[in-house]
Amino acid sequence: MALLTRSDVEHVALLARLGLTGEELARLEGELNHILDQYQKLARLDTDAIPPMAQVIELDNILREDVAGPSLGADAVLANAPERDGDFFIVPAILGGG
Amino acid sequence: MTTDLTTLFAHELADRLRAGDVTSSEITAAHLARARMTDRGLHAWLTIDDDRAMEEADAADARLAAARVEGQAAVGALHPLLGIPVALKDLVSLKGGQCTAGSRILEGYRAPFDAHVTERLRDAGAVILGKTNMDEFAMGSSTEHSAYGPTGNPWDLGRVPGGSSGGSAASVAAYQVPVSIGTDTGGSIRQPAGFCGIVGARPTYGRVSRYGIVAFASSLDQIGPFGRDARDAAALLHAVSGRDERDSTSAPIPVPDDLLRLPDSDDEAASWLRGKRLGLPKEYFVEGMEPGVASRVREAAAALEAAGATVEEVSLPHTDYGLAAYYIVAPAEASSNLARYDGVRFGYSVRGGEDYIADYLATRGGGFGPEVKRRIMLGTYALSAGYYDAYYLKAQKARTLIRRDFDLLWAAGFDALVAPVSPTVAFAFGTRLADPVQMYLADACTLPVNMAGLPGMSIPCGLSDGLPVGLQLIGAPWSEAALFRAARAYEGVTADAGWRTVRPRDLALLMDPAMRTPAERAAAGD
Numbered sequence: 023m024a025l026l027t028r029s030d031v032e033h034v035a036l037l038a039r040l041g042l043t044g045e046e047l048a049r050l051e052g053e054l055n056h057i058l059d060q061y062q063k064l065a066r067l068d069t070d071a072i073p074p075m076a077q078v079i080e081l082d083n084i085l086r087e088d089v090a091g092p093s094l095g096a097d098a099v100l101a102n103a104p105e106r107d108g109d110f111f112i113v114p115a116i117l118g119g120g
Numbered sequence: 121m122t123t124d125l126t127t128l129f130a131h132e133l134a135d136r137l138r139a140g141d142v143t144s145s146e147i148t149a150a151h152l153a154r155a156r157m158t159d160r161g162l163h164a165w166l167t168i169d170d171d172r173a174m175e176e177a178d179a180a181d182a183r184l185a186a187a188r189v190e191g192q193a194a195v196g197a198l199h200p201l202l203g204i205p206v207a208l209k210d211l212v213s214l215k216g217g218q219c220t221a222g223s224r225i226l227e228g229y230r231a232p233f234d235a236h237v238t239e240r241l242r243d244a245g246a247v248i249l250g251k252t253n254m255d256e257f258a259m260g261s262s263t264e265h266s267a268y269g270p271t272g273n274p275w276d277l278g279r280v281p282g283g284s285s286g287g288s289a290a291s292v293a294a295y296q297v298p299v300s301i302g303t304d305t306g307g308s309i310r311q312p313a314g315f316c317g318i319v320g321a322r323p324t325y326g327r328v329s330r331y332g333i334v335a336f337a338s339s340l341d342q343i344g345p346f347g348r349d350a351r352d353a354a355a356l357l358h359a360v361s362g363r364d365e366r367d368s369t370s371a372p373i374p375v376p377d378d379l380l381r382l383p384d385s386d387d388e389a390a391s392w393l394r395g396k397r398l399g400l401p402k403e404y405f406v407e408g409m410e411p412g413v414a415s416r417v418r419e420a421a422a423a424l425e426a427a428g429a430t431v432e433e434v435s436l437p438h439t440d441y442g443l444a445a446y447y448i449v450a451p452a453e454a455s456s457n458l459a460r461y462d463g464v465r466f467g468y469s470v471r472g473g474e475d476y477i478a479d480y481l482a483t484r485g486g487g488f489g490p491e492v493k494r495r496i497m498l499g500t501y502a503l504s505a506g507y508y509d510a511y512y513l514k515a516q517k518a519r520t521l522i523r524r525d526f527d528l529l530w531a532a533g534f535d536a537l538v539a540p541v542s543p544t545v546a547f548a549f550g551t552r553l554a555d556p557v558q559m560y561l562a563d564a565c566t567l568p569v570n571m572a573g574l575p576g577m578s579i580p581c582g583l584s585d586g587l588p589v590g591l592q593l594i595g596a597p598w599s600e601a602a603l604f605r606a607a608r609a610y611e612g613v614t615a616d617a618g619w620r621t622v623r624p625r626d627l628a629l630l631m632d633p634a635m636r637t638p639a640e641r642a643a644a645g646d
Contacts, residue, residue, distance in 0.1 A: 054497060057494075057498060067521070
């Protein structure tokens with residue numbers, strides 16, 4: 023049973039910001055539907071009265087004192103930047119006319 | 121008389137170091153030489169840094185010398201891993217070192233800081249030789265999803281070492297290093313430990329800080345040790361465990377020093393089993409399990425029973441839902457975690473498209489490999505509007521049921537569970553790549569432990585068709601000390617078993633400097 027159409031796959035790829043080739047989209051359409059078929063098993067599980075579990079440890083919020091501590095210097099942080107201008111990352115323009 | 125230092129356990133090396141028979145510098149040089157000599161055919165390593173390792177070895181020797189001057193108490197206070205070589209999976213930050221997570225998108229990225237586990241290893245005085253190969257972003261069960269080519273299995277170079285921590289497992293099995301660090305999100309330590317015939321442990325979620333680890337699925341990821349026996353793996357777990365305020369899920373629970381006190385005597389170790397209650401979950405003997413695997417696990421259970429434990433068949437009724445629930449939760453968390461790879465602050469970057477969206481699409485489309493794209497797509501879909509309740513929320517509810525299954529057994533008084541690690545022994549290269557669901561099935565017996573946040577181990581329990589079979593031990597939260605006692609007890613019970621003397625079959629081939637790499641062999645179709 024195909025749940026995802028080709029245009030669904032293209033939409034999800036855009037949401038995920040993945041540029042995929044036509045070949046990749048075609049392969050993923052088949053693979054994702056095959057994997058989603060396995061998920062159908064979950065639909066048979068009665069979970070109406072079951073709370074969801076997002077994480078497993080029985081810890082409440084762990085807070086620390088709100089005080090400044092040492093952190094990485096700008097050069098260390100920027101050392102891996104693909105494009106850099108002084109102490110700044112160069113980012114793609116997100117406003118028009120950039 | 122000289123011994124090949126690479127054949128020794130870490131605890132044996134530690135004894136010789138303290139006795140003054142050998143230096144860390146000699147131990148480290150021997151392991152570096154073996155890793156350099158044997159890795160062409162194995163490809164367990166992505167980077168080896170000889171100079172840094174030798175500096176760390178010298179520092180360890182200096183620490184030991186200084187402690188000797190101070191007196192016996194100071195020598196006794198040194199960690200057993202002082203001066204011992206260790207490998208890190210290539211998703212653990214090591215300041216100044218490349219950290220690829222097996223991905224092209226992080227090629228050339230150099231970690232600006234040390235991970236918590238790296239700091240802990242430095243505190244202990246362990247010597248880090250380098251970084252090991254892995255499935256890209258730890259997504260995979262064979263190490264075939266590494267962007268840098270697959271790793272071989274020292275037992276049969278035509279087969280996978282398991283994954284995702286395949287390089288860490290293979291390096292220990294091939295005597296390149298006595299212990300190594302891996303991570304386990306759905307079985308990525310236990311399954312390769314099983315496939316490579318060594319010990320691997322995934323601790324309780326929260327036991328080891330994840331600070332400085334490349335994230336895959338944050339509610340499931342845990343860091344853990346590989347070793348060739350329980351004592352070595354326990355010492356490494358001890359070294360890296362404990363509270364770290366930079367990971368808010370790191371638990372303020374004391375690290376059990378019992379991990380450093382596992383008995384040397386086989387008889388004493390085995391005596392721990394008397395009166396212990398072990399469960400054998402029937403659902404873990406899944407459809408399609410190889411008969412040899414099921415037989416070795418049942419024989420191991422019988423051996424534990426003969427040594428004084430009671431072994432009862434138990435049920436974890438929601439096991440069958442684990443795979444589906446895991447393959448929603450893990451990709452969902454991954455799709456969120458991997459949003460950070462945008463080509464702006466670090467990593468692979470493509471610029472110059474018609475707008476910023478085009479740059480993101482090109483960067484991520486070109487930087488990620490096929491399995492990572494598949495998981496990001498699955499996760500994005502499961503979290504997207506209209507599908508969240510049907511998939512993600514449903515999977516989180518299934519997670520509650522899986523956890524409750526285990527809780528009932530701990531409440532009933534079971535000390536641990538024994539089970540298979542994986543339905544099969546190590547499989548041949550290429551046999552599961554075409555069907556992702558077949559690859560995912562390799563984790564069917566391990567991922568419920570991650571969903572429940574429990575500690576689990578894989579220990580060798582014999583061979584099937586000449587390949588190692590892993591026995592999985594599963595415990596209640598924070599029961600690592602007991603799990604390692606059980607593992608050490610099983611070693612004691614089976615100390616004279618013939619299979620314990622069998623070494624990985626293809627070790628000799630690795631000595632051939634002209635041996636083709638796993639990628640070359642796979643390309644040639646053999």
